[in-house]
Amino acid sequence: MAQLDGKVVIVTGGSEGIGFGIVQKLASDGAKVVFCSRSADKGSKAMQQLGEAGLEADYLQADVGVREQAESVVRVAAERYGRIDGLVNNAQAEWKWVAVEDKTEDAYDKALSSGFHASRWLMNAVFPHYRQQGCGRVINFGSRRAVYGAKLSAEYNSTKEAIRGLTLSAAREWGRYNITVNVICPACESAATIVYMQNNPEMAARTLLAIPMRRLGKPVEDLGALVAGLLTEDARFITGQAFFADGGLHLKRPE
């Protein structure tokens, strides 16, 4: 019996990167995963990879930065499976390296809608299901960069700290319904970091030296495993926490 057998879990931004790692891990641990992303192409590529690995999941094309689309993901998951056990709010638009005073309205709109507004729309949409079931888990995504105000990413930092604030408020208000709400701040490898590190070996060595565990996280084995664990009974009394899944990097401040 796999540790997530029978659990229905929504993962946003699930067709690549950390999100896809989480989808793979949850599916291989027995969960019924409903994942979404903006790009149907990336979604079908992800579905193909899952199929090749013998894994099953449901993909929905949706831009969770648009309220109706975010809510539709929850509606479809609930209609298909009759319950929802977990929500993983991973989607987030990338930031551009720009000074605070030069950030555009559009940059803030994109960051906030894809990250903060999407997270709260989805949380509000699963809440009635969680209340009725008498249980539910929310896992949001924050950032160590944001906690310490790393340079040139103000729209991203502001969004991620808004998500952390939302996490704490929801943890306090929804605990009485046996709903836990936590946030993960990851340091994880991606296709982009792997290429960057191959091309910049000295910089890569310095980066890894700053991490107590001397490595970046892996989407499936590290981030996926943490999310899976937070969806099990082991984590039923843990709420309102920030998990720095970063091999100890949070002990140091970012540039």
Add this chain to the structure above:
Amino acid sequence: MGRLNQRVAIVTQARSGAGVGAGIAARLKNEGATVITVDAMPESKAAAERVAAAALADYGRIDILVNASDETAAFAPLESKTDAVAPDAQRVLWMMQAVYPAMRAQQSGRIVNLVATLGDSLNRQAADTVAASEAIKSLTRSAAEEWGQYNILVNALAPAADTENFRRLRLAAPEAVDALIAGTPMQRMGDPVDDIGGAVMLLIGEAGRFLTGHVLYADGGQHLTPTPYEALVPMH
């Protein structure tokens, strides 16, 4: 087949009875680990080394160290505190140092140090308990930073558990304790085996592979809430 089969754990401060350490030790046993329990924290570095040496002699490895402590603060004003500051932290350091060579040789190890949930907000009349707790958090971060390269992961765990000590406190100040529970987001205390033991399972299992240097609260969100300590601690 237990999730912790083949793994060897030391749990300190695991006196029999309904304490956090005993609950965690029971959970690890239920999950299949070989568990060596130590009734109290060691009183010397040599005593800590004897615990580790005995575990290695009997089982050949040490995968997990849980330094449990379940001391309810002896409330008294700062000017009356006489003990050395943070002796518990010193004992935790001895235990970590004692298991370090084995964990380094294995290139893997998990250490969980229990700390006080109310350490951040219950400073009045509990100076020694809180100082020890904060020192243990600091030692946890130092060990995480220095030993992460050997895949030794070190975290602190702050529980809100329904233990014998807690039940004694509840008898002494029932209204204050009821208010504390009512103010806790999940509106209950944690079971030492299922809730606090579960949090330990997260930290020592697959979910905790990339977590180190943390203070994890297994407290149903209690650390976010105001402590009704005026009612718990007599005013002077």
